[in-house]
Amino acid sequence: MAISKNGPYGHPNGKIGKLVHYMLKGQPVTRMVGRRTKSSQKQLVNCQAMAVTMGFSRPESVLKFINIGFELEARGTVKNPHNLATSYNKKFALKGEYPNLKIDYSKAMVSQGSLAAPRDTKLVKTAAGLELSWDSSPLETGNHEDDIAMILLCYPGLEDASSYLNAAKREDGKHFVKLNESLSDQPIEVYMCFKSADGKEISNSVYFGNLNGEAETAEERHQKKKYEALKTRFDQVAASYLAYIELSGNAIVVTKAFRNLETEYLALKSKLDNLPGKPS
Template sequence: MAKALNGPQGHFNGKIGKLVFYMLNGVPVVRLIGRPGKPSKAQLANHSTMSVTSRFLGTMKDFIKLGYGLQAKGTTRNAHNLATSYHKKHALIGEYPNIKIDYSKVVLSEGTLSVAEDLKIVKTEAGLEISWNPDFQQGKRNYDDSVMIMVHFPESNTSRDYLNIARRSEGKCFLGFMEQQLEQQMEVYIAFRSADGEQISDSVYLGNLNGQKPTKEELHNQYKYESVKERFDRVAKMYLDQCKGTNSEPTNNKAFRHLQKEYEVLKEKLDRTPGKPG
């Protein structure tokens, strides 16, 4: 049941039939609900891109809130919406069901503030040394900009953010890590934010450390894919042999129809199972 809180000419709040009315960031919204049918491959691909993007961005919510917050001001969207939209369109590689993040194309903040030159990153026995040219533009007070750094660990899908690790004028900072963390794959980003919070720079990808390594999820998907493929290959051989008439089994009985159904189900499952080599 929906309620007309502002009278018969106002916006409803609640459910009417298959429609749900509600407010989103001060804007009246209505959407259709109902039992969905079997999703198409295009729908599954869209769900997969959303899942990969959300899983990645979900580890760095505070950074994203600052990085896209200024863009979201005065609109019906929030920082997470903007970041999700960008990364779904520009920072994914591969085809469904093997969709991954392209870390070199990740942008964790967007703005007009200038970034520093001569950005460098060095791994030491105790952590990461990050440096930049501390020169600033006279009269624009860029010297007291805050330095923001994000370090993402794909293997564990975790992130560590540093939202005010240094000032632009310092020209360098140090991030301490345990030995185990220093051996993991790391993807590092930097951005600059004005002291009054009214400006922010585009983030810059500082690079990858320790190379790319398979995550636990990727290893699990590879094992699952290989298991399905092994079963499919066996069933496919039996099915295709009977279709070609290379054995004495008839092709119009219940056993054959069952084999045909299993072949079709496994073929579709294999097509939708992530973890395919290459």
């Protein structure tokens, strides 16, 4: 059911038949309700690409950072900051092939703007946390010493993040982020951007780098768990199969039970040889 607050000739809000009506940033929008059919290969690829991209921005701290980082770009458009960030990262910050798509953290963006971005960046891990440093020399384009450094730490293995939205000033040239012991060995992806003191400008985000290696994706963890379960079953079947052959010597009696055991052994062996998730 839809409601028309402005009378019979106004734009409705809700569902009428196969159409859904709503307002988006002051503009009336009408779209058709989709009909579920079997997904094509391209649709499956697109669905996973969107799911992976949305997963990157799902942690609250990432979403908060993006809402600030893309807010200026979204002004004057019908899109919101999350739309713009998702569109960019889905197009430019994915790697791999379906069904193993993943975020390329080195290419992901969490802010976009025309302000001068951090230069000559360096990331150092210490016993207590992370030290980020950058070139603090004055810019030729004006007085930007009081630009605010915004820092984002992503923990892909935990599907979490931490943001520091007023970490330091451009002129400081460095900032130290203290890490809890529980995070010190986690894979960490680090980003930073500058925002002008008056909030009217922001820079493109800069990827500072990765610490502690690349985290496994949810799909990789699923495949690994699936492989381990199959390997456990294979080891059980293989032990029975090889023991039967050893006991039989050169006089194997091919019974129905043996044929079933051999069929399962060969099938499991073939699956293990081709199943993703095998330890490297």
